[in-house]
Amino acid sequence: MRRTRRVKKLLWRWRSNPLRRRDDIVEAWIVLAVWTLVLVGGIVAGLVTAGAADDVFARQRAERAPVRAVLLVAVPKSVSGIGTGSERTPGTVSWTAPDGSTRTGRTLVDTGSKAGSKVVVWLDHQGGLTTEPPSAGEAAVEAGVLGTVAGCALAGAVFGAGAVARWRLERRRLDLWDREWDTVGPRWGHKTG
CATH class of the missing domain: 1.10.287 (Helix Hairpins)
Structure with missing residues (x-):
């Protein structure tokens, strides 16, 4: 019984009702x-x-493919004395491209790495450095x-x-009620009974 009332209350806009408006x-x-x-x-x-x-x-x-590279320049443990919170910093590396040529570029490497240490870099399909x-x-x-x-x-x-559409409908309903009240209100006077 309670459930039926709840469903009826929830769906009141769909039921036939003489007070139901188009809005x-x-x-x-x-x-x-x-x-x-x-x-x-x-x-x-x-x-x-x-x-x-x-x-x-x-x-x-x-x-993308991983390739072994060699770090060319040592990377200090703390860059510029400021703790950046990152354990990696840009470093210059050298690697052999798929076509056999030797290339050089900059990528992120672990801080504190020494020159000549081996690192893994990632290459795109053109042989350029990219991220992992x-x-x-x-x-x-x-x-x-x-x-x-x-x-x-x-x-x-x-x-x-x-929400905007419903707000506009509500504004429209309030404007209609104002117009209706302007028509009916003056006839009531100050007496209610």
């Missing part, structure tokens, strides 16, 4: 559309974004976070648009 029906459709888009659209946007991010990370793992691609686990976490953010962003935008 109430419009508002009911807006609420239904907003919640449908928030739930379905948010999930779809999250899944599409996560899938696209995962594809990008998989492509990075396929295109995320592992499969890191990529899955990052894709999940990006998907969640995309889903929440879409849901927030849809919810905001629905």
Whole structure:
């Protein structure tokens, strides 16, 4: 019995009622559309974004390759005496490219490394230095976070648009009530009974 009353109260805009206005029906459709888009659209946007991010990370793992390189210049333990909180700093390295030529460039290396020490650098498909691609686990976490953010962003935008539409309907209803009151109010006078 209580559940039936709750459902009736929840769906009052859909029931036939002599006091129901056209704006109430419009508002009911807006609420239904907003919640449908928030739930379905948010999930779809999250899944599409996560899938696209995962594809990008998989492509990075396929295109990038690790190569052994030699550090040319020693890197001091603390750079400029200020603790940056990072254990890596730019250093000059030399490596052999896939075509057999020797190349030189700058990449992040561990602080305190001595000249001549071996380091691993990552090369793109053209043989240039690039960053290490995320592992499969890191990529899955990052894709999940990006998907969640995309889903929440879409849901927030849809919810905001629905709130603005409902606010405009409410303003319209208040203006109609003001006009009706301006018509009926003066006839009442100061006596109520």
